[in-house]
Amino acid sequence: MTSMTTQYPARTMEECDAILTAPGAVGEVEEVMVNGVKQRVWKNQPTNYRVALEDGFTKYAERVMYVSPLPNSPEYEEVTYAEQRRRVVHLAAWLRTQGIRQGSKVAVGGDNSSRFLVVPWAAHYLGAVPVFINSTLHNDATVHCLGITKPDIVLGDADFVASIVPIMGRLKERGVGPVYSYDPTEHLSSELRAAIARIPDFNPTATQLRQIESGEGLGLEVMTPESEGHIFFTSGTSGMPKAVLSNQRGALHNYVSGTFAGLRAALRAGATYEQATAHPVAQACMLVPAPLFHVTGCISWTTRQMTTGAKIVWMKRWSVPEAIRLIEKYDVNVLGGVPATTKAIFQSPLLPKTRMFTAISSGGAPVQAGLVTDLTKRFPGISCSNGWGLTETNGLHNALTGRDYLENSESCGPTIPICDVEIRDADTGRVCGPDEMGIIWARGSNVMVCYYGDEAATRKAMTPDGWFNTGDMGSLDARGFLYIRDRAKDIIIRGGENIASAEVENALARLPETAEVAAVAVPDPVLGELVGCAVSLAPGKFLTPQMVLDRVAPMLRYAAQPVFCHIYEGDLPRNANGKIRKDVVKKECAERWVKLTGGKRWVRNKAKL
The missing domain is CATH 3.40.50.12780 (ANL, N-terminal domain)
Structure with missing residues (x-):
């Protein structure tokens, strides 16, 4: 005390x-x-991630580190610091056989679990650079993210890997390495199982384990606090995520x-x-x-x-x-x-x-x-x-x-x-x-x-x-x-998740009936903000607000799907420079949304809350 x-x-x-x-x-x-x-x-x-991880794993070896959901199951497992380290070292040994070295890039995607974290930490043990992929992105954005970073290998849970099967060819064309699932795939269709490679059962030799654990021969002596540390992605006003590279320090x-x-x-x-x-x-x-x-x-x-x-x-x-x-x-x-x-x-x-x-x-x-x-x-x-x-x-x-x-x-x-x-x-x-x-x-x-x-x-x-x-x-x-x-950015923060308005606007603009589009935040008492939008229609075209919401939803990840649409009868408000006055649009949409919902919590699908 x-x-x-x-x-x-x-x-x-x-x-x-x-x-x-x-x-x-x-x-x-x-x-x-x-x-x-x-x-x-x-x-x-x-000085670097490998040093940090080894210190924590060793110091608290016998403690429970994670309570983690099991794959394709409602059950959870308890994983100790020592067991997490064992999994990290074993995966690092396998990655080494796949040509991963100091400076290589290893991408990871999937839902939260202890298994997710094994991937970036195994990369760190080799001096490689983890690349963290938002598994909820639309496939075009996933191609963009992986295409920018060109990881040497991509690992993910079964559902994430299944979601990118349709874009495997595009990823290969962009120079992205092979894709593997670190989880079982039995719950998937036979067609998806046939298209997905799983990390094989791998029992490293004593020599391989010693090399990973000691770091000898891995080229780690060239690493400094200024060496590449990791890459995360963030959304900007361009609508596509930016790859944020940070050093080890x-x-x-x-x-x-x-x-x-x-x-x-x-x-x-x-x-x-x-x-x-x-x-x-x-x-x-x-x-x-x-x-x-x-x-x-x-x-x-x-x-x-x-x-x-x-x-x-x-x-x-x-x-x-x-x-x-x-x-x-x-x-x-x-x-x-x-x-x-x-x-x-x-x-x-x-x-x-x-x-x-x-x-x-x-x-x-x-x-x-x-x-x-x-x-x-x-x-x-x-x-x-x-x-x-x-x-x-x-x-x-x-x-x-x-x-x-x-x-x-x-x-x-x-x-x-x-x-x-x-x-x-x-x-x-x-x-x-x-x-x-x-x-x-x-x-x-x-x-x-x-x-x-x-x-x-x-x-x-x-x-x-x-x-x-x-x-x-x-x-x-x-x-x-x-x-x-x-x-200052046109970012909507839904429960802490940043959603670029341009991401939503690009989808709205693909509707042939729309002329002008704007995505803005509308208030929510639980998540803080939800996505709203306003559009004007092209001459002679007809859409109802619900038709806009229904047609744009399949183009967007769940969090980015608008819950409210206001259709302007004329042009959207603009300033002297011809730019859309989003402050005016946001205020009007918010007022209409609050009137519609009474300021109460809004639920689209209880299963996803």
């Missing part, structure tokens, strides 16, 4: 950071030159950054350095519904897990009843993910009154007003935190925890010490003053290297001295606390 002072705060933020980043401290910071740019880095973070910054806000909060509450940094005795059990193809689920939470020896319960698909069943069965005491999932659990009558949580961490979407207050009343003593970051910042960039968050629940807090934030005027580029809204620019050793395969997009987003234009709108107060005010 950390001691508490009668006066809060016991220390200023600056005093806390000075203690935590001092020489010899857990968060010691040093400066390095990378490509001519001076960066602040964590001195004590692992950026990919691993969460090993320190992920715990820093909590250490700050402890010192602010009066704990000594020794009390704040003491290793937890009890194993935390976390329920994480965030998808593993996203930075939040795959990087932020798994690195936090590795530093503390925690257990994670993975959900194959989000379901409130299933989440509560797992919470009760496995005694989950930490919740993570977007605020919508936390709120759904909190509001469910299925959650026993006796259930208590020790910590709840939010990110990926704005926290709804009053949620933090309600949580602290329901779960006395709970530690609540909020963070802000992007795929391009490898997750956390700003964070706020504890009492500071309770008193500033609309804020994402100050930056982590290796990071910088500036608010710049959208038109002039001038650095804004306190409480002045503008574009959020981010810099730090956690920021991506580039948009892989897209030099033009990289030059547009990043300056030579390392500043990244996030496209988000926000402000900083006099203390340096960040507030997210709006989004």
